[in-house]
Amino acid sequence: MKIHKVYSTTDVHVAGEAFRIIHHVPFIHYRSLEQLYEKFPLMYEEEKNLLLNEPRGFAGLNGCLALPPISPSADVAVLFFNHEGTVPVHYGGIVAVITSLLECGHLPSNKSGEYKIETVTGLISVTAVMEKEEVVSVKLESGPCRVIQTDVPFSHTQFNTKFSLVQADQLYAVFERRDFPFEIRVEDLSELKRWGRTVFQALDSDIPVKVAILLDDSALGEERIRSVTFRDDQFIVRSPGFGPTLACYTSLLSKGALRMEQGLVNESIFNSRLSAQAAEQTENGYQFAVTSRGFITGLQTFVLDPTDPLAAGFLLT
Structure with a gap:
């Protein structure tokens, strides 16, 4: 050699x-x-x-x-x-x-x-x-995160729903899991991957989104959510994702589903976790403190x- x-x-x-x-x-x-x-x-x-x-x-x-x-x-x-x-x-x-x-x-x-x-x-x-x-x-x-637009229509032959556009470290499309007939779990991975492909095929080309998040907030009463994040190449992010976690948190705060003093734990499809806490709200958006370990x-x-x-x-x- x-x-x-x-x-x-x-x-x-x-x-x-x-x-x-x-x-x-x-x-x-x-x-x-x-x-x-x-x-x-x-x-x-x-x-x-x-x-x-x-x-x-x-x-x-x-x-x-x-x-x-x-x-x-x-x-x-x-x-x-x-x-x-x-x-x-x-x-x-x-x-x-x-x-x-x-x-x-x-x-x-x-x-x-x-x-x-x-x-x-x-x-x-x-x-x-x-x-x-x-x-x-x-x-x-974190830097400031803010909701750009809510209730953006998403029309497709398989799905007819809405999503939110959230600016965190980049622009995210945040969808709610309750609008779809599957769970965020490894057993439904094939359905999730098809969902990711469908989203990027159907997203308006005028919307510069390269990342889509599917958010399950059914355990929000325990200050816990579950999410899965797809890039535009359909690759699944192998963690809850710092940016996706902040985008979900921002979306929930803007809807009044969470209060500033409430923390949030985001779980991935394979149960890894990230913890976040809202730090302050300014005219530029929400700022957060995120805790993890490498x-x-x-x-x-x-x-x-x-x-x-x-x-x-x-x-x-």
């Missing part, structure tokens, strides 16, 4: 969603995180494909690049990306990165447990609780053999 390039990564899952934190990428010059964000798709296309695509990755894998901070107030800077390109912010990725940096000794821990993460959307505050050199809880503050699943070294015919990888969804 010939070795052309070597990459080290730390893999972390957060409530079932997988993140690959990449170390030792080739150096490029940049004056700001925003400039690196713009350069990344072209400058790191080879690394993105090699490390996220199959056979080394898979369709649901997210990438994180941890960097020295530019802001004097930050502890670390992070750039997020997926198979399509860069992502402005990924709250689950923040949990993954702070867990990896603290547990692997790349970021010194402090007594307060408070850290500032620099992203292209600004600084994000996190509180990491450590016990016996292990991160057991990470709490972070688990390191592997410390890996990947090599690029110049004779490998699948260096760019492939994706099957």
Whole structure:
């Protein structure tokens, strides 16, 4: 085997969603995180494909690049990306990165447990609780989330219902499970996947939605919901999802189904959980505190053999 390039990564899952934190990428010059964000798709296309695509990755894998901070107030800077390109912010990725940096000794821990993460959307505050050199809880503050439109008609030969448009970390279409003849459970996975395909086939092309959520609020009296989230490529998000959880919470608050002082636990189709609590309401929307935990699943070294015919990888969804 010939070795052309070597990459080290730390893999972390957060409530079932997988993140690959990449170390030792080739150096490029940049004056700001925003400039690196713009350069990344072209400058790191080879690394993105090699490390996220199959056979080394898979369709649901997210990438994180941890960097020295530019802001004097930050502890670390992070750039997020997926198979399509860069992502402005990924709250689950923040949990993954702070867990990896603290547990692997790349970021010194402090007594307060408070850290500032620099992203292209600004600084994000996190509180990491450590016990016996292990991160057991990470709490972070979200940006504003708001309902854009309610009761948007959705017409299809199989379904005739309505949904809400909610802006969180991105724009979400939130549907209510009670309008459909199946449950959010693994046993109904085939029906759920057909639902996801149908939604994106029927959504108005004028609505820039790339993520659809099916929300079951039947246990809302216990401050608990269940949801499943589909991307526009019909891939199911492998966690309750930070953005989807905040979109559901925002939708329920706007309808008066929850009060600000009530917390919320969102469960995925395979019972992983995220906990959220409304922090404040401003003219820009609701802001939340979300609590979760990351688990390191592997410390890996990947090599690029110049004779490998699948260096760019492939994706099957």
